[in-house]
Amino acid sequence: MRTPETAYDRRRLRQWLAGEARADGVSRRDMLRLLAAAGLAGAAPVALSAPAAAASTAGGIVKPLPADLFTVRGTNAETRFASLAGTGYHTPNDRFFVRNHTATPVLSEADWKLTVWGDGLTHDRPVEFSLADLKNLPAVSRSAFVECAGNGRSFFTSQQGQTVSGTAWTLGAIGAARWRGARLADVLKRAGLSRRAVDVLPRGLDADYVTAEGADLGRVRRPLPLSKALDDVLLAYEMNGEPLPHDHGHPVRVLVPSWVGIASIKWVGDIQVSARPLYTPWNTDFYRLFGDAHPDGGSAPLTRQTIKSAWELDAQATLTAGVTHRLTGRSWSGGGGVVHVEVSTDGGATWTAARLHDAPRRDGWVRWSTHWRPASPGPHTLLARATDSTGRTQPDATVHNTQGYLFDAVVRHVVNAV
Ligand SMILES: Nc1nc2c(c(=O)[nH]1)N[C@H]1C(S)=C(S)[C@@H](COP(=O)(O)O)O[C@H]1N2
Numbered sequence: 001m002r003t004p005e006t007a008y009d010r011r012r013l014r015q016w017l018a019g020e021a022r023a024d025g026v027s028r029r030d031m032l033r034l035l036a037a038a039g040l041a042g043a044a045p046v047a048l049s050a051p052a053a054a055a056s057t058a059g060g061i062v063k064p065l066p067a068d069l070f071t072v073r074g075t076n077a078e079t080r081f082a083s084l085a086g087t088g089y090h091t092p093n094d095r096f097f098v099r100n101h102t103a104t105p106v107l108s109e110a111d112w113k114l115t116v117w118g119d120g121l122t123h124d125r126p127v128e129f130s131l132a133d134l135k136n137l138p139a140v141s142r143s144a145f146v147e148c149a150g151n152g153r154s155f156f157t158s159q160q161g162q163t164v165s166g167t168a169w170t171l172g173a174i175g176a177a178r179w180r181g182a183r184l185a186d187v188l189k190r191a192g193l194s195r196r197a198v199d200v201l202p203r204g205l206d207a208d209y210v211t212a213e214g215a216d217l218g219r220v221r222r223p224l225p226l227s228k229a230l231d232d233v234l235l236a237y238e239m240n241g242e243p244l245p246h247d248h249g250h251p252v253r254v255l256v257p258s259w260v261g262i263a264s265i266k267w268v269g270d271i272q273v274s275a276r277p278l279y280t281p282w283n284t285d286f287y288r289l290f291g292d293a294h295p296d297g298g299s300a301p302l303t304r305q306t307i308k309s310a311w312e313l314d315a316q317a318t319l320t321a322g323v324t325h326r327l328t329g330r331s332w333s334g335g336g337g338v339v340h341v342e343v344s345t346d347g348g349a350t351w352t353a354a355r356l357h358d359a360p361r362r363d364g365w366v367r368w369s370t371h372w373r374p375a376s377p378g379p380h381t382l383l384a385r386a387t388d389s390t391g392r393t394q395p396d397a398t399v400h401n402t403q404g405y406l407f408d409a410v411v412r413h414v415v416n417a418v
């Protein structure tokens, strides 16, 4: 599949080979592996300096994480899907999942500023924006989900018997919110965007990310191609009508609709605008597909999210047999709005259409419901399978990748009738 990002990535890598790209905090080995995968090799790449060591920080989420709303996983908190039943279209801020590489920094609006800098600006001179400056630009509201690329990762193991690395999310590493903020395009234009600009690199103000092996990868940052940066990306300062909460990037985060969550950098403090392609560990070693079914050096950097469905029920939920229940759930896709959802209550032997409660929405999910009367006590397997506006339907199994990204298969949700 030759997506625009694939072609763009090959061009970037060629430029790195020619010494025209920058790779900060990326090992030479990773760059060489990517070059091999893209079928580019030959010239000797420039030497890279070794990353400096730093102490790792303890995880910390500011908002309360009651057990009926969240499952805590390391420095992260997964939304319990059962807690979304009846909450409306947007995920309330108090139950929106949190994915932190390190810990939530508590930043003040008054002290915050955004620095836009780099050789992709016309004057190559840093330009600063206060929160008031951002609010003086035209405000845009948009409804979009943020979903971790690893959402559903645990099912590679529990359903497919495969080993993957990373946080063992079930399906709750997603939330949909109404975001309000300035267009990144307006900020870049105001800063003086040059025609030479190719990459935009937002960077968080949270602490350096130190891997389990002790490598300091620097602050969380991932390059965005200029084409996406100028398209539909926001610098959001409101979430569901409230100032952005601390855990979700207060006072300002990047919001990249339909793309993997890592693109939506929280607590953004500076944005490098570059005339040369940029690499960070977040578009080299992470957020590509590696494994037997993928090119040796990995796929192109991940962009759009995949397609999924979830029941608003706990795993192993208990339901009364012989009684009709109204069951609810949600389905979503990064490829387009969800147009159809089928459900099965007998492990996949028979399927019926679920009733959809929302029109198909790009960058969003649809709520759905079905009625079911468990005829007999005992375990039953519920399945839900979505189809999006591009015609894509959830498969029975997901092709394995070592880091467990983009799980899209139908999940087998076991409940117990009593
Ligand atoms: N600065 C910063 N931005 C970040 C992260 C982070 O750890 N630090 N995590 C990313 C990842 S992997 C995801 S999935 C989303 C999660 O957003 P949320 O915590 O608001 O749900 O934020 C992204 N932005």
Ligand SMILES: [Mo]
Residues within 6 Å of the ligand: 099, 147, 148, 149, 150, 261, 262
């Ligand atoms: Mo993520």
